[in-house]
Amino acid sequence: xxxxxxxxxxxxxxxxxxxxxxxxxxxxxxxxxxxxxxxxxxxxxxxxxxxxxxxxxxxxxxxxxxxxxxxxxxxxxxxxxxxxxxxxxxxxxxxxxxxxxxxxxxxxxxxxxxxxxxxxxxxxxxxxxxxxxxxxxxxxxxxxxxxxxxxxxxxxxxxxxxxxxxxxxxxxxxxxxxxxxxxxxxxxxxxxxxxxxxxxxxxxxxxxxxxxxxxxxxxxxxxxxxxxxxxxxxxxxxxxxxxxxxxxxxxxxxxxxxxxxxxxxxxxxxxxxxxxxxxxxxxxxxxxxxxxxxxxxxxxxxxxxxxxxxxxxxxxxxxxxxxxxxxxxxxxxxxxxxxxxxxxxxxxxxxxxxxxxxxxxxxxxxxxxx
Numbered sequence: 001x002x003x004x005x006x007x008x009x010x011x012x013x014x015x016x017x018x019x020x021x022x023x024x025x026x027x028x029x030x031x032x033x034x035x036x037x038x039x040x041x042x043x044x045x046x047x048x049x050x051x052x053x054x055x056x057x058x059x060x061x062x063x064x065x066x067x068x069x070x071x072x073x074x075x076x077x078x079x080x081x082x083x084x085x086x087x088x089x090x091x092x093x094x095x096x097x098x099x100x101x102x103x104x105x106x107x108x109x110x111x112x113x114x115x116x117x118x119x120x121x122x123x124x125x126x127x128x129x130x131x132x133x134x135x136x137x138x139x140x141x142x143x144x145x146x147x148x149x150x151x152x153x154x155x156x157x158x159x160x161x162x163x164x165x166x167x168x169x170x171x172x173x174x175x176x177x178x179x180x181x182x183x184x185x186x187x188x189x190x191x192x193x194x195x196x197x198x199x200x201x202x203x204x205x206x207x208x209x210x211x212x213x214x215x216x217x218x219x220x221x222x223x224x225x226x227x228x229x230x231x232x233x234x235x236x237x238x239x240x241x242x243x244x245x246x247x248x249x250x251x252x253x254x255x256x257x258x259x260x261x262x263x264x265x266x267x268x269x270x271x272x273x274x275x276x277x278x279x280x281x282x283x284x285x286x287x288x289x290x291x292x293x294x295x296x297x298x299x300x301x302x303x304x305x306x307x308x309x310x311x312x313x314x315x316x317x318x319x320x321x322x323x324x325x326x327x328x329x330x331x332x333x334x335x336x337x338x339x340x341x342x343x344x345x346x347x348x349x350x351x352x353x354x355x356x357x358x359x360x361x362x363x364x365x366x367x368x369x370x
Contacts, residue, residue, distance in 0.1 A: 002090050007039050024169060026355070113284075215326040
């Protein structure tokens with residue numbers, strides 16, 4: 001079997017898509033040694049270089065940029081026609097949209113979320129995204145998505161879709177790569193207290209950080225003066241968040257950190273007392289798995305996907321309500337029984353997100369597709 005992977009959306013920036021590709025596909029390459037995998041890379045990242053020990057993996061460098069749908073579309077207008085004329089694949093898997101597919105062989109598309117439909121986008125952007133999504137779902141043979149919640153969203157949008165679920169995953173031992181000394185050095189480097197509330201995710205509108213920050217200010221008014229650390233890369237929201245923090249006069253309670261290494265992010269989890277995940281929309285929620293691996297309790301937006309991952313065993317809040325967020329954080333910090341129950345559950349739940357198991361599920365999708 002020969003499988004092509006359109007990975008031109010990936011780059012060295014940390015993301016859930018990158019973590020999924022490294023973990024699941026790295027295991028898949030080992031699981032299927034007789035299958036030839038060809039990775040189509042963006043011009044700005046050597047994706048195949050992430051897998052130096054797999055002789056069944058080769059690469060094709062494309063002229064496509066890893067960022068920007070318009071640039072990707074324009075750069076690919078002539079490229080894909082030439083590429084598909086010279087190569088045949090039994091399965092060609094697209095990891096992003098707009099969808100490109102060869103005339104021969106089966107097509108598979110991975111879909112992480114459909115955030116382009118969110119109301120935070122303009123009407124014109126939502127209409128364009130809906131057009132691109134509908135075209136992709138009509139033309140692909142099968143869709144793999146990352147949760148049952150996402151599967152429901154896809155089927156609500158286009159009921160004729162053939163769709164399977166393969167969760168995102170995590171290495172259960174991910175947090176053991178850093179030592180207690182490194183954790184202490186991390187706290188000293190950024191001047192952080194020994195314990196804090198942690199939020200992890202890029203600084204963008206759907207992460208809902210303003211309400212989380214306002215909840216920390218409300219808790220301070222209640223006499224629970226507990227610091228918050230938010231870790232992520234700036235996607236346009238950092239400046240406005242810093243203004244909000246200053247206006248609330250809680251500069252000593254809230255720290256925003258960008259550009260951290262993978263090990264520093266692990267240190268952040270190991271340093272915190274509680275993970276807060278206030279998003280208004282997610283297709284999955286990898287920070288939940290990372291908190292489980294670090295042995296930390298969490299409070300979460302009341303989203304279907306968060307209830308799915310945690311099987312109704314966490315503390316949930318209305319992400320639109322600052323008081324609800326503050327109440328949940330207070331319980332998560334102060335209720336020892338709730339904390340212990342979440343940590344014990346998380347340790348058991350992680351087995352469902354092991355990369356080897358997820359790779360076998362994806363391999364079965366290939367077999368069924370063919």
